[in-house]
Amino acid sequence: MSQLFNRQTNVYSRLSILAVIAFLLTLGGIVGLLNLSGYNTGQNDYIEQPVQFSHAHHVGGMGIDCRYCHTSVEESSFANIPPTKTCMNCHSQIWTGAPVLEPVRASFRENKPLHWTRVHDLPDFVYFNHSIHVKQGVGCATCHGPVDKMPLVYQQAPLTMSWCLDCHRNPAKYIRPRDQVFNMAWERPSNDPDFGARLVREHKIGSVEQLTSCSTCHR
Amino acid sequence: MDSKTAAHYPAPPPVIAPGHTFETVTEKISRIVLGGRHPLGWFIALGIGFLFVNVLMVSIGYLLLKGIGIWGNNVPVGWAFDIINFVWWIGIGHAGTLISAILLLLKQDWRTSINRFAEAMTLFAVACAAMFPLIHTGRPWLAAYWLFPYPNTMDIWPQFRSPLIWDVFAVSTYASVSALFWYTGLIPDLATLRDRTKKKWLARLYGGLALGWRGSARHWQRYETAYLLLAGMSTPLVLSVHTIVSFDFSVGLVPGWHATIFPPYFVAGAIYAGFAMVLLLAIPLRKMYGVEDFITMRHLENMAKITLVTGLMVCYGYAMEAFYGWYSANQYEEFMIYNRMTGPYGWAYWMLIFCNGVVPQTLWIKRLRTNLVWLFIMALIVSVGMWLERFVIIVTSLHRDFLPSSWDMYYPTVWDFSTFFGTLGLFVTLFFLFVRVLPMISIFEMRTLVPAARVAGPHDPNADVDVTYGGNQ
Numbered sequence: 001m002s003q004l005f006n007r008q009t010n011v012y013s014r015l016s017i018l019a020v021i022a023f024l025l026t027l028g029g030i031v032g033l034l035n036l037s038g039y040n041t042g043q044n045d046y047i048e049q050p051v052q053f054s055h056a057h058h059v060g061g062m063g064i065d066c067r068y069c070h071t072s073v074e075e076s077s078f079a080n081i082p083p084t085k086t087c088m089n090c091h092s093q094i095w096t097g098a099p100v101l102e103p104v105r106a107s108f109r110e111n112k113p114l115h116w117t118r119v120h121d122l123p124d125f126v127y128f129n130h131s132i133h134v135k136q137g138v139g140c141a142t143c144h145g146p147v148d149k150m151p152l153v154y155q156q157a158p159l160t161m162s163w164c165l166d167c168h169r170n171p172a173k174y175i176r177p178r179d180q181v182f183n184m185a186w187e188r189p190s191n192d193p194d195f196g197a198r199l200v201r202e203h204k205i206g207s208v209e210q211l212t213s214c215s216t217c218h219r
Numbered sequence: 220m221d222s223k224t225a226a227h228y229p230a231p232p233p234v235i236a237p238g239h240t241f242e243t244v245t246e247k248i249s250r251i252v253l254g255g256r257h258p259l260g261w262f263i264a265l266g267i268g269f270l271f272v273n274v275l276m277v278s279i280g281y282l283l284l285k286g287i288g289i290w291g292n293n294v295p296v297g298w299a300f301d302i303i304n305f306v307w308w309i310g311i312g313h314a315g316t317l318i319s320a321i322l323l324l325l326k327q328d329w330r331t332s333i334n335r336f337a338e339a340m341t342l343f344a345v346a347c348a349a350m351f352p353l354i355h356t357g358r359p360w361l362a363a364y365w366l367f368p369y370p371n372t373m374d375i376w377p378q379f380r381s382p383l384i385w386d387v388f389a390v391s392t393y394a395s396v397s398a399l400f401w402y403t404g405l406i407p408d409l410a411t412l413r414d415r416t417k418k419k420w421l422a423r424l425y426g427g428l429a430l431g432w433r434g435s436a437r438h439w440q441r442y443e444t445a446y447l448l449l450a451g452m453s454t455p456l457v458l459s460v461h462t463i464v465s466f467d468f469s470v471g472l473v474p475g476w477h478a479t480i481f482p483p484y485f486v487a488g489a490i491y492a493g494f495a496m497v498l499l500l501a502i503p504l505r506k507m508y509g510v511e512d513f514i515t516m517r518h519l520e521n522m523a524k525i526t527l528v529t530g531l532m533v534c535y536g537y538a539m540e541a542f543y544g545w546y547s548a549n550q551y552e553e554f555m556i557y558n559r560m561t562g563p564y565g566w567a568y569w570m571l572i573f574c575n576g577v578v579p580q581t582l583w584i585k586r587l588r589t590n591l592v593w594l595f596i597m598a599l600i601v602s603v604g605m606w607l608e609r610f611v612i613i614v615t616s617l618h619r620d621f622l623p624s625s626w627d628m629y630y631p632t633v634w635d636f637s638t639f640f641g642t643l644g645l646f647v648t649l650f651f652l653f654v655r656v657l658p659m660i661s662i663f664e665m666r667t668l669v670p671a672a673r674v675a676g677p678h679d680p681n682a683d684v685d686v687t688y689g690g691n692q
Contacts, residue, residue, distance in 0.1 A: 004413070004426045013430070035372060162374030 041158040047117050049152065051103050059184065060148035066140055066182050077129040081116050084108045119153050120144070127219045136203050137175040138167070141184050148184040168211040172196030175203065234329045235668045236512035244513075244665045248658050249415050251508050257655065260507045265651040271644020278637040279354055287357045289634040296617045296629035301355035303609040304639050306464055307492065308348035308646075309390065310485070310605065312397070313457055314493020315341030319400060320453035323446075329521055331664040332513040336504065336654070337497050338401040343649040344496070345394045347642040352386075354638075382466035389463040393456050400449045406432050407442070407663040461489040468612065474555035475616030478543055484536030491529035491575075492605035494522050498598040500650065502591055504659065513660055516589055523588045526601065530579035533608075537572065551621060563628060564615045571611055574604025 038044045058064050066073065069086055073079035084107040091101055107114045120143075122128050133143075140147065145156025157163055167174045173196055180186040189195055210216065235244075282289060292299040315337040322330035352366070353359040363369075366387045368376045377384045410432035413425035432438060465485035468476035498519065505514040544556030559568050578600045581587045588594070614629050653659065666672060 004423055005431075010431065013427075032370070041372075158372070160372035160374075162372050165374045 036158070036160075038158075041160060042121075042155050043158045044154055044156070046152045046154050047119050049117055050114050052100055052152070054151045055147045055153055056149050056151045066147075073130045074134050075131055077127075077131060079130045084114060119155050120159065122159065126217055128217070134181055135178070136171075136205055137178050137181060137199060139176050139181050139183070139186060141186075142167075142174050142176075146184065164217065165212060168216075169208055171205050171211065172200050175199050175205070178203070232515065232517045233668075234332065234515060234517060235665065236515060239512065239669050240671060241666050241669060244669060245411060245415075245662055247510070248513075248660050248662045248665065249412055251510075251654070252412060252656060252658055253416050253421075258507045260503065261651055261654070264503075264647060268644045268647030268651060271641050272648050273644075274637050275641020275645055278634055278641050281634065282354060282357070282638070283359075287355060289632060290638075291629060291631040291635055293627075293629075295620055295622075295625045295627055296614055298613055298617065299629055300631055300635040300639060301351045302467070303606065303613055304642065305348050305351040306485075306609045307606050308344045308351075308642065309393075309464060310461060310489030310492045311496045312341035312344035312348070312393070312493065313461060313486070313489035314497050315339075315344075316393075316397060316400075316453050316457045317490055317493070318497070319404070320450040321457060323450045324454060328668060329518050331668060332510075332515075332660050333497060333501060333518055333522075334664075335401075335404065335657075335661045336500060336650075336659045338397065338404065339650065339653045339657075339659070340493075340496060340500060341397050342394070342401060343646050343653075345390065345397060346649070347646050349390060349394065350642060350645075352390075382463060382470045385463045386467055389460045393460045396449070396453055396456060400446075400453055403442075403446055403449055404661060405657060406430060407434065408658045408661060410434065411662050412658065457490075458486055461486045468616075473616050473620055474549075474551040475540075475559065475612060478540065480536055480539045480543070484533065484539070487529045487532035487536065488605060488608060491526060491533050492602060494526045494529065495598040495601035495605070498522055498526070498594055499602065502595045502598075504654070508654075508659075510660065513665060519591070519594060520588055523582050523594060523597075526598075527579055527582040530575060530582075530601070534576045537576065554619070555616060558619050559611060559615045562615065562619065564611065564618070567607055568611050568615070571604055571607040574600045575608060578604070 034040060059066070069082035070079040071082070084104060087101075087104050088108050091104060095101055103114060106112075143157055144153075147153060175196060176186055176188065177199065205211075290300065292301070315334075318330050318337045319334040319341075323334070353362050356362045356365060364371065366377070366384070368379075368384075377387075406429055409425050409429035413422050413429050416422050416425065462482040462485065465481035469478055469481035471477060501514055501519065501522070505511050541556050541560075544552050547553070559565070578597055581593070581597065587597075618629055619626050
């Protein structure tokens with residue numbers, strides 16, 4: 001009986017075992033990395049808005065406080081998007097003819113709100129409340145990044161559940177004094193290792209069990 | 220005292236009919252695969268099976284389209300056909316593993332002619348079983364992240380204290396070890412088929428699957444070691460898998476589930492249902508392919524005896540459930556057993572007692588035990604009974620739980636039935652395809668049973684023909 005397979009077959013069949021393992025590892029790695037990447041999370045994506053509003057100019061340049069526009073952030077779950085009238089407080093006086101502001105004026109004239117595109121969009125099954133985070137000393141910049149340096153706002157954090165849990169499992173690493181929440185330039189003191197833990201006590205932040213209970217965020 | 224010694228009892232009949240040689244064994248079994256002509260029964264069985272595979276595909280397609288609302292389960296009976304069928308199928312698989320692993324370690328030579336197709340039965344039963352946990356999520360493409368622990372962006376793991384996650388590991392271990400065991404056992408036979416086929420492409424296909432098997436002494440030595448190790452690995456699985464399946468219930472607090480008898484009771488039930496299924500397959504197969512010489516009356520009788528023994532163990536479980544109801548002095552437990560016997564599903568309970576408790580008692584009688592028609596009918600009844608057992612445990616326990624305000628009836632829908640019958644079709648289809656393309660009885664192990672294989676010693680005149688496993692003839 002003639003040979004069914006040639007001599008190299010042994011090498012190929014052994015290599016194919018390695019190839020299967022390598023393929024599965026590569027596939028798993030690719031899926032895992034894609035899942036983590038901005039391609040999936042939307043991290044670092046610039047989002048087109050109806051008006052080219054620059055936080056870098058208004059916050060960084062002019063020094064306007066976050067709460068001038070996002071008025072409800074301290075009391076409400078939602079840090080509101082300002083109405084056109086807030087824009088017109090200034091822009092009825094300055095840059096009144098600027099072509100870039102035409103959509104704002106049109107919105108004011110026709111009494112139709114601007115349709116901003118949401119940048120930080122959490123899934124619907126997550127309950128998120130701005131007011132409690134602000135009250136307990138989570139700075140705006142902690143989650144939203146250096147907004148005062150963003151010409152167009154992008155999502156700086158991945159907003160994955162593991163990212164949320166990083167802080168909920170160890171808030172001491174992230175929180176700051178209450179009066180520094182809106183300070184974009186604040187830096188935690190490097191010479192005080194007990195700083196965060198003290199704040200957690202002072203702010204009476206709940207236990208890790210409470211913060212990581214399913215129903216804290218999934219209600 | 221009976222003064223008879225072992226010598227007074229007749230030796231058991233041989234496990235292979237007289238007159239067979241290495242060549243006839245090899246020829247007879249490999250011809251089923253390579254001979255080309257198949258009996259009419261094969262076409263009929265495959266046709267019916269395939270019809271129900273289509274029913275299964277329609278049922279699953281509609282399920283994915285509409286969601287699990289098409290099934291009858293709802294509060295308070297949140298678990299119904301999906302888990303009944305899962306437990307039923309996974310239980311059936313256990314006979315295959317018991318035959319191939321435990322009986323091998325116990326040196327029961329009669330296992331040889333039934334282990335191959337019983338192992339195939341295990342694999343296909345596990346495939347049918349595994350389908351239910353996947354499809355009952357309604358979105359099986361997400362089931363991977365619900366079931367398996369892997370590093371994820373949520374930074375959480377499945378609940379390791381839940382028996383449901385233990386179940387995932389138990390069943391996936393079971394499936395992979397069974398597949399490995401089955402395939403390892405096939406390798407020498409695949410080489411035999413490679414050497415016997417006249418078609419070049421078929422020789423290459425079987426040759427590739429035989430992984431370069433040449434039948435050298437070194438191959439055999441490694442092979443025997445590997446096979447024994449796999450048998451050792453499979454042996455605890457016979458007990459552990461259904462133990463963990465029973466934890467799905469007994470770890471819960473529902474009356475009717477929360478009982479310490481559950482693990483042994485479930486394992487016995489699994490082997491019981493499994494042997495009934497092996498009988499259901501063996502009786503028509505040996506007739507269809509004329510392999511009565513290999514699957515002899517002794518095999519069927521032995522299997523009938525195991526069915527009887529495990530059936531008695533299961534009955535002990537039923538008795539204990541009733542006993543616990545009284546002994547617990549707990550009103551919920553008492554009510555559960557009272558309701559199980561006399562409540563709206565009482566008919567199912569008494570049918571189950573009839574199928575699993577009464578009918579198998581006929582196996583005490585040798586004339587009925589060796590009557591093929593009765594054995595087949597009995598195996599069918601036991602299969603139905605074991606399905607009813609899971610139905611009774613799951614549905615009657617849930618439909619009257621602690622809160623009378625949530626008491627309700629469970630009615631399966633047509634989709635519940637079509638999915639179940641669909642998996643039966645899948646099982647039959649896979650099984651008959653297996654019979655067509657692979658040797659359903661282990662050729663090389665059967666060769667060890669023929670008289671010429673009984674080599675007396677190193678100086679035996681027969682020893683130099685290297686007949687222990689017959690080489691690659």
